[in-house]
Amino acid sequence: MADFDPQKPYNDLPLLPPPAELIENTEILKKCIDARVALAELKQAAELIPNAAVLVNALPLLEARASSEIENIVTTTDKLFEFVDIAEDKADAATKEALRYRTALFEGSKMVQRRMLSTDMAIQICSTIKGVELDIRDDSGTRLSNRKTGAVIYTPPVGQKLLVEKLQNWADFMHQSTTIDPLVRMAVQHYQFEAIHPFTDGNGRTGRIMNILFLQQQGLLNSPILYLSRHIIQNKGEYYRLLNDVTHNQAWQAWVMYMLDGVEQTCIWTTDKIKAIRELMQHTSQYMQKQLPKTYSWELVEVLFKQPYCRINNLVAARVAKRQTASVYLKQLCDIGVLKEVKSGRETLFVHPKYIELLTGEENVWVYYAGVETETAAVATADY
Numbered sequence: 001m002a003d004f005d006p007q008k009p010y011n012d013l014p015l016l017p018p019p020a021e022l023i024e025n026t027e028i029l030k031k032c033i034d035a036r037v038a039l040a041e042l043k044q045a046a047e048l049i050p051n052a053a054v055l056v057n058a059l060p061l062l063e064a065r066a067s068s069e070i071e072n073i074v075t076t077t078d079k080l081f082e083f084v085d086i087a088e089d090k091a092d093a094a095t096k097e098a099l100r101y102r103t104a105l106f107e108g109s110k111m112v113q114r115r116m117l118s119t120d121m122a123i124q125i126c127s128t129i130k131g132v133e134l135d136i137r138d139d140s141g142t143r144l145s146n147r148k149t150g151a152v153i154y155t156p157p158v159g160q161k162l163l164v165e166k167l168q169n170w171a172d173f174m175h176q177s178t179t180i181d182p183l184v185r186m187a188v189q190h191y192q193f194e195a196i197h198p199f200t201d202g203n204g205r206t207g208r209i210m211n212i213l214f215l216q217q218q219g220l221l222n223s224p225i226l227y228l229s230r231h232i233i234q235n236k237g238e239y240y241r242l243l244n245d246v247t248h249n250q251a252w253q254a255w256v257m258y259m260l261d262g263v264e265q266t267c268i269w270t271t272d273k274i275k276a277i278r279e280l281m282q283h284t285s286q287y288m289q290k291q292l293p294k295t296y297s298w299e300l301v302e303v304l305f306k307q308p309y310c311r312i313n314n315l316v317a318a319r320v321a322k323r324q325t326a327s328v329y330l331k332q333l334c335d336i337g338v339l340k341e342v343k344s345g346r347e348t349l350f351v352h353p354k355y356i357e358l359l360t361g362e363e364n365v366w367v368y369y370a371g372v373e374t375e376t377a378a379v380a381t382a383d384y
Contacts, residue, residue: 004248009140009158013166013195014250016173016188022252023184031260032181038267039220045274046225054281054305055274057084058359059225064101066229067208070236072147073097077360081309082344090345097129104128105209109224112217116175117210119167119198126199126206136163137200144197153244156197166196174214182218186211187259191246208232215263227270231262269364276364280354281305284338287369291336295329308352308359310339337369 004010017023049055061080068075075095080102083091088099104125111121119136127134138160143152157163170192174185193207208229215221232239235258242258245251281301288296300320307314315326330350333339339350358366 006152006154009155010195010247011157011159011162013157013192015166015169016192017177017180018188018250018252022250023188023256024180025253028184028253028256028260029181031257031264032183035183035260035264035267036220038264038271039215042226042267042271042274043220043222045271045278046222049274049278049281051302051306052223054277054302055225056223057306058277058308059227059270059273060102060105062359063105063208063212063224063227063229064098066227066233067205068094068098068101070208070229070232071204078309078356081307081356082349084309097131100129100131101205101209104206105212105224108209108213109216112213116171117213117217118171119164121213122167122193122198122206122210125209126202129202129205129209134199134202136160136167136198139200142197142200154195154247156195163196163198166192167198170196182214182220183260183263184256186214186263187256188252189214190259191243191255194243195247225270225274226263226266227273228262228266230269231266235262272364273358276358276366277305277355280358280366283366283368284354287336287371288333288338290371292332295332300329304333304338304352305355308355310350310352311347 046052046055061084062077065075065077065080073094075092075098079091079095080098083095084099084102088096091099107128108121108125111124115121123134123136140158142156142158144154144156145152157166170189173192174189177185180188190207190211193210194203197203199206211228212221212224212226215226216224238258242251242255246255284304285296285298285301288301297320299318300315303314303318303320304310310330312323312326312330315321315329316323320326321329330339331341334341334350338352338354340353342349342351354366358364
């Protein structure tokens with residue numbers, strides 16, 4: 001688009017859908033098949049975890065950290081696990097914001113089970129991320145700039161009425177253009193949402209949550225466990241370059257291929273991560289049975305994997321043990337090397353180092369506990 005001027009509001013942002021020849025061809029459709037296979041394998045791997053809460057507690061936190069980092073809101077996975085659910089008010093500002101992203105993802109996941117994705121849902125999600133009540137912006141000062149040079153690279157449309165109209169077209173496209181593959185629709189709607197830029201802040205994170213929710217609504221995911229922001233973090237420059245290329249040149253194919261590749265590669269990596277989590281759970285179960293036969297229960301193992309920063313109250317809430325006995329159990333687990341006792345202010349936490357290392361590591365590997373490395377993982381399946 002030779003006449004595009006990044007300094008001027010892009011009120012002429014084309015409505016969806018794009019021309020069919022730009023988003024539907026042999027290469028894109030072949031990539032859709034590969035991505036669908038990877039999504040199916042991810043769903044199957046997730047179903048093999050005996051307690052879905054293990055994954056739903058962990059993987060959305062990884063997504064929350066990465067999606068927030070894309071916007072230069074930087075925290076650590078350790079901090080997220082330390083403060084999630086129980087001590088969020090004690091966290092630093094960046095950690096609180098990332099935790100709100102996780103909350104927004106969970107709330108959105110519940111909403112899509114009852115109704116279709118919509119402008120109102122996007123408003124709710126962005127409001128949760130930011131921790132304040134938001135509405136579609138009604139200002140003319142929003143501009144996106146290069147963080148290094150300060151040069152304006154994009155000025156989104158202005159005027160609340162126009163934004164609402166474009167968002168209605170965005171929502172209609174997701175639900176009415178059913179002849180277009182859902183994965184292609186996901187990629188297209190994500191660009192459009194980013195280009196509309198309906199809020200004063202939180203647009204990128206809201207848009208990335210909408211990707212996951214759309215896949216859930218289309219039946220391609222059962223829960224919000226796709227860690228898609230990992231792919232974007234690793235290819236951040238390409239992400240913004242391709243978004244810009246759609247705006248300037250209607251270069252839809254490269255953008256759609258990028259998003260499809262992101263889904264495929266993320267699914268493969270996440271499937272391997274889930275398999276490693278399952279194997280570590282089985283191995284930890286074996287080790288605890290051997291070292292602490294009187295303390296061991298499968299319910300206790302589940303708590304350690306749902307709460308890698310564990311508190312006495314976590315065991316009490318799960319009805320694994322009453323408070324005094326729970327304290328004894330956690331200290332016994334420290335004695336055999338499964339947990340590590342740490343202080344956080346006045347509070348005592350029991351950290352699960354092997355699990356934290358597995359969750360935060362790029363490689364999906366873990367180290368055996370001494371003495372059970374030759375036993376088969378099948379021993380633990382009876383606990384399921």
